[in-house]
Amino acid sequence: METSTTITDLDADSLAECGRYLDLQDLSNMAMSCKFLKTVAYSDSIWQRWFSEHWPLQMPSTFSQASGVRESYLARRTSLRQFKFVDPLAAQFHTDAKPFNHLLLDKNNDIIFSQGSVIQIMKMGSIFSGRDFVVTLNDHNARITCMRLFPLSETSLFRSETQREENVLVTSSCDHSIRLWWKGSCQRCFRGHNGPVSTLSDKLLGDGSGKVFASGGEDGTVRLWSLSSSGKRGQQALKATLYGHAKPVKLMTVAGHKTSLLVTISKDSKVRVWDTTTSSAVRSSCCVGMTSVLGAPVDMKCYESLLFVAAGSSVSTIDLRTMQRVITAAIGQHEVYSFDILPSKSLICTGGDGKAMLWDIRKSQETLKPEPVIEVDGHMGPVTLLHMDPYKIVTGGPEDDHVNVWELDTGIQTNTLACSSDEGPNSNPGCSAMAADGCRIVTASCGTEDGLVWFRDFTDATCPVSSSHEDKPASKFWDPQCYGDTENSDD
Numbered sequence: 001m002e003t004s005t006t007i008t009d010l011d012a013d014s015l016a017e018c019g020r021y022l023d024l025q026d027l028s029n030m031a032m033s034c035k036f037l038k039t040v041a042y043s044d045s046i047w048q049r050w051f052s053e054h055w056p057l058q059m060p061s062t063f064s065q066a067s068g069v070r071e072s073y074l075a076r077r078t079s080l081r082q083f084k085f086v087d088p089l090a091a092q093f094h095t096d097a098k099p100f101n102h103l104l105l106d107k108n109n110d111i112i113f114s115q116g117s118v119i120q121i122m123k124m125g126s127i128f129s130g131r132d133f134v135v136t137l138n139d140h141n142a143r144i145t146c147m148r149l150f151p152l153s154e155t156s157l158f159r160s161e162t163q164r165e166e167n168v169l170v171t172s173s174c175d176h177s178i179r180l181w182w183k184g185s186c187q188r189c190f191r192g193h194n195g196p197v198s199t200l201s202d203k204l205l206g207d208g209s210g211k212v213f214a215s216g217g218e219d220g221t222v223r224l225w226s227l228s229s230s231g232k233r234g235q236q237a238l239k240a241t242l243y244g245h246a247k248p249v250k251l252m253t254v255a256g257h258k259t260s261l262l263v264t265i266s267k268d269s270k271v272r273v274w275d276t277t278t279s280s281a282v283r284s285s286c287c288v289g290m291t292s293v294l295g296a297p298v299d300m301k302c303y304e305s306l307l308f309v310a311a312g313s314s315v316s317t318i319d320l321r322t323m324q325r326v327i328t329a330a331i332g333q334h335e336v337y338s339f340d341i342l343p344s345k346s347l348i349c350t351g352g353d354g355k356a357m358l359w360d361i362r363k364s365q366e367t368l369k370p371e372p373v374i375e376v377d378g379h380m381g382p383v384t385l386l387h388m389d390p391y392k393i394v395t396g397g398p399e400d401d402h403v404n405v406w407e408l409d410t411g412i413q414t415n416t417l418a419c420s421s422d423e424g425p426n427s428n429p430g431c432s433a434m435a436a437d438g439c440r441i442v443t444a445s446c447g448t449e450d451g452l453v454w455f456r457d458f459t460d461a462t463c464p465v466s467s468s469h470e471d472k473p474a475s476k477f478w479d480p481q482c483y484g485d486t487e488n489s490d491d
Contacts, residue, residue, distance in 0.1 A: 007037075008034070008036050008037070012036075012039065012040050012043070015037070015040045016040050016043045016045050016046055017045070019040060019041060019043070019046045020045065020046050020049050022046075024050070027041050027046065028041075042068065042070050044068055044069040044070070046070075047060075047068070047069040047070040047072075047073050048060070048069050050073055051069055051072065051073045051076075054073075054077075055076065055460065057462075058076070058462065060072035060073065060076075078391060079464070080439045080458045080459065080461060081389070081391040081392065081438060081439055081458075082391050082392045082405065082407055082414045082415075083392065083405045083414055083415045083417070083439075083441070083456075083458055084414045084415065084464055084465055085415075085458055085461030085462065085463055085464055085465060086415075086461075086463050086464070086465050087461050087462060087463040088456040088457055088458040088461045089456070089457040089458075089459070089460065089461075090454070090455065090456045090457075091124070091127065091454075091455045092421070092452060092453070092454050092455075093111075093122060093134075093452070093453040093454075093455075094450045094451065094452060094453075095115065095120070095450065095451035095452070095453060096115060096450065096451060097446060097447060097448060097449055097450050097451055098115040098116050098446065098451060099115065099116075099432060099446050100113055100114070100115055100432045100433040100444040100445075100446060100451065101113075101114045101115065101116070101143065101144055101145075101433075102114045102144060102146070102147045102433065103433035103434065103435045103442065103444050104147055104149060104169075104435055105435040105436070105437050105440060105441075105442050106149060106167060107165075107167075107437070108125065108165075109123075109124035109125055109440070109457075110122065110123055110124065110125075111124065111435075111442050111453060111455060112147065112149075112169060113433065113444055113453065114144035114147060114171070115451065116143055116144070117138065117140040117141055117142050117143055117144060117173065117175070118136065118137070118138050118140075119136070119137040119138070119140075119144060119147075119169075119171060119181070120134060120135065120136050120137070121134070121135040121137070121169075121184070122134055122453070122455075123135065124455065135184045137181055137184070137185075137186070139179060139186045139189075140171065140173040140175055140177065140179065141173075141175045142173050142174035142175035142196070143173065143174045144171050144172070144173050145172045145173060145174060145196065145197060145198050145199065146171065146172045146197075146198070146199050146200045147169065147170070147171050147200075148169075148170045148171075148200045148201070148202065148213070149167040149168070149169060149170075150167060150168055150170055150204055150213065150227065151166075151167060151168075151204075152164075152166040152167060152168050152182065153166075154204055154211050154227050154228070155168055155180070155182075155227040155228060156227070156228045156229065157182055157187060166182075168180055168181065168182045168187070168227075169181040169182070170200060170213065172197035172198070172199065172200050172215055173196070173197060174196035174197075175196075176191065176193050176194070176195060176196060176197060176217075177189055177190065177191050177197065178190040178191075178197055178200070178215055178225065180227070188229075188237070190215075190225050190237050190238070192223055192238045192241070193215065193217035193218075193219055193221065193223065194217070194219040194221075195217055195218035195219040195248075196217060196218045197215050197216070197217045197218075198216055198217055198218055198248055198249055198250060199215070199216045199249060199250060199251055199252055200213060200214070200215050200216075200252070201213050201214040201215075201252050201253070201254055201262060202252070202253050202254060202301075203253075203254040203259070204227070204254075204259075205224070205254055205259060205260060205262060205276050206259060206260055206276065206277070207259055207260075209228070210226070210228060211227065211228075212224045212225055212226050212227070212239055212276065213225055213227060214252055214262050214264075214276070216245075216248075216249025216250070216251075216252050216264055217248065217249060218248040218249075219248075220243070220245040220246060220247060220248060220249060220266065221241050221242065221243060221245070221249070222241070222242040222244075222245070222249060222252070222262070222264055222274060223238060223240070223241050223242070224238070224239040224240040224241075224242070224276055225237050225238060225239065226239050240276070240286070242274055242286050242287070244272055244287050245264065245266040245270065245272065246266070246268065246270070247266040247267045247268040247270070248266060248267050249264050249265075249266050250265055250266060250267050250297050251264070251265045251297055251299065251300050252264040252265075253300055253301055253302045253307075254302060255273075255302050255305070255307075255320055256302045256303050256304040256305065256306075257304045257305040257320070258305075260275060260276050260277045261273055261274065261275060261276070261288075261320065262274045262276055263300070263302060263307055263320070265293075265297045265300060265309065267296070267297070268292075269292050269293050269294065269295065269296065269297055269311055270290070270292050271289075271290065271291045271292060271293065271307075271309065271318070272287050272289070272290050273287065273288050273289035273290070273320060273323070274286045274287055274288065275288045289320065289323040290323065291318060291323045291325070293309050293311045293312075293316050294311060294312050294314070295311040295312015295313060295314070295335075296311060296312060297309065297310070297311045298310040298311060298336050298337065298338070298339060299338065299339045301339075301340075301341050302320075303341065303343040304343075305319060305320050305321050306318070306319060306320070306326065307319075307320055308329065308339075308341055308348065310336045310338075310339035310350065311336070312335065312336065313331060313332050313333065313334060313335055313336055314328050314330060314331040314332070314336070315328070315329045315330040315331075315336065315339060315348055315350060315359070316328055316329070317329050317361070327361070327364050327365050327370075328364070328368075328370065329348050329359055329361050329364045329370065330348050330350050330357070330359040330364065330370060330372070331369065331370060332350065332352055332357065332372075334352050334353045335352070335353070335382075336350045336351065336352060337351045337352065337353075337382040337383055337384045337397075338350070338351035338356075338383060338384050338385060338386040339351070339386065340386050340387065340388040341388075342388050342389070342390065342408075344390065345390065345408075346360060346361040346362050347359065347360060347361065347388070347408075348361060349386055349388045349393055350386075351382065351383030351384060351385070351386045351395065351397070352382070352383060353381070353382050353383075354377065354379050354380065354381065354382075354383070355375050355376060355377045355378075355379060355383065356375070356376050356379075356383045356386060356393065356395045357372035357374065357375050357376075358372055358373050358374040358375075358376075358393070358411075359372050359373065360373050374411045376393065376395060376404065376406050376411070376413075378395075378404050378413070379395065379396075379397050379399070379400050379404070380397070380399040380400055381397050381398065381399030381400070381430075382397050382398070382399070383395050383396070383397045384396075384397050384398060385397060385403065385431060385433070385434040387434065387435075387436040387441075388408070389408075389436075389438075390408065391407075391408055392405055392406060392407060392408055392414065393405070393406040393408055394406075394434065394436055394441065396419070396431040396434055396443070397430065397431065398430035398431065398432055399430045400419075400430055400431055401418065401419055401420045401429065401430060401431065401445070402416050402417060402418050402419055402431070403416075403417050403419060403431055403434060403441075403443060404416055405417065414465065415465055417441065417443065417454075417456065418454070419431040419443040419444075419445045419452070419454060420445045420447065420452055421452055429445040429446055429447035429448075429452075430445060431443050431444070431445050432444055432445055432446055439457060439458040439459045440455070440456065440457045440458070440459075441455075441456050442454065442455045442456070
């Protein structure tokens with residue numbers, strides 16, 4: 001009788017050699033298949049390759065007392081994303097003494113920020129090449145109100161697969177226009193609003209080809225625009241105008257469970273849901289859901305079919321399928337100034353007066369008056385800047401000359417990063433903008449004589465912070481428990 005041979009009949013060393021050519025996702029899949037292959041996937045020879053590839057000048061044994069190379073790799077990777085080092089790659093750029101309205105950090109290390117009507121792009125990849133690394137975009141003639149990055153492949157400018165990873169910048173302004181930028185110049189100008197354009201959708205709407213983006217204006221209308229239209233002036237780009245809001249549109253976001261659904265909220269806290277695929281001469285009929293929240297809207301985000309709205313002193317959760325309020329996920333005694341969510345761990349973070357608070361959505365479901373699981377202090381005024389990912393929370397505000405970094409799973413403060421220069425008469429301006437992504441963070445502050453953009457990249461950092469930060473408890477409310485497996489979470 002013939003016998004079949006399976007992959008587990010190979011010896012562990014041979015499989016480990018094959019495993020050296022797998023990416024992290026494939027290694028994870030391999031480890032979940034059976035105990036034998038899990039042992040192979042965790043072998044030192046595989047993870048030594050990953051450690052050496054990412055940090056060739058570091059040795060696993062010198063970084064961590066962990067039991068294996070895999071544990072050392074994951075420990076260092078986590079620490080880098082928690083900014084637990086004092087020697088990141090850093091660069092400072094001085095600008096005009098004007099307030100920073102918006103700040104973005106592109107995946108290719110481009111820093112994009114707006115001051116009034118002017119946009120500047122700092123190309124970090126060109127800073128040491130001798131080429132000009134600052135691009136100024138000044139076609140708008142009034143304050144920039146919103147900035148978004150969308151895939152170039154969704155526009156008519158896309159030409160080849162080599163451009164697949166590139167983005168275009170889309171901006172709205174008080175000059176009633178929307179502009180699309182690429183390669184340092186304005187490629188499209190969209191006009192149609194009868195007043196300042198206040199916001200743009202955070203994602204593209206629709207599936208497949210023919211995706212659109214949305215804009216909301218002070219005129220109370222929502223407009224849909226095609227990115228695939230050609231022509232410098234964006235002729236025929238306006239696909240629909242949606243009416244229904246009585247007040248200016250302040251925020252908009254795309255539903256997670258159905259990308260054709262657009263959620264908008266106006267300054268009077270009225271929420272509307274629009275089906276952007278509906279074809280009708282009466283554009284108000286595209287509205288498929290309505291509700292309202294208490295307090296002035298601050299921010300809102302979608303996850304699957306749930307809408308999280310931060311307004312007034314609370315964060316409400318609304319089911320977009322029924323338009324019913326599911327829970328009040330967070331409620332404080334004072335105004336909410338900023339807000340972020342981490343759905344994979346059921347966490348919400350809100351910025352308040354002098355502190356930020358972390359809320360567990362699961363615990364909020366069990367009570368009519370939810371309590372935060374953590375309060376992080378250390379701020380002089382409102383926490384208007386907030387970032388949360390599976391590794392850390394970063395908090396800042398206009399009255400602080402620094403941002404604080406907190407370890408998500410333990411609540412320990414891991415670092416304090418200065419946002420302003422230590423020299424000069426305006427050495428103490430507050431932090432007015434911030435963007436973080438993985439191991440990178442950029443902050444912006446504006447003083448009386450100049451502005452300062454400060455970029456830090458912890459990817460190759462080697463010198464850990466002192467233990468004083470790690471011994472500092474974040475809050476009396478903190479319950480030292482793990483909210484998830486960070487090694488399997490996205491950045």
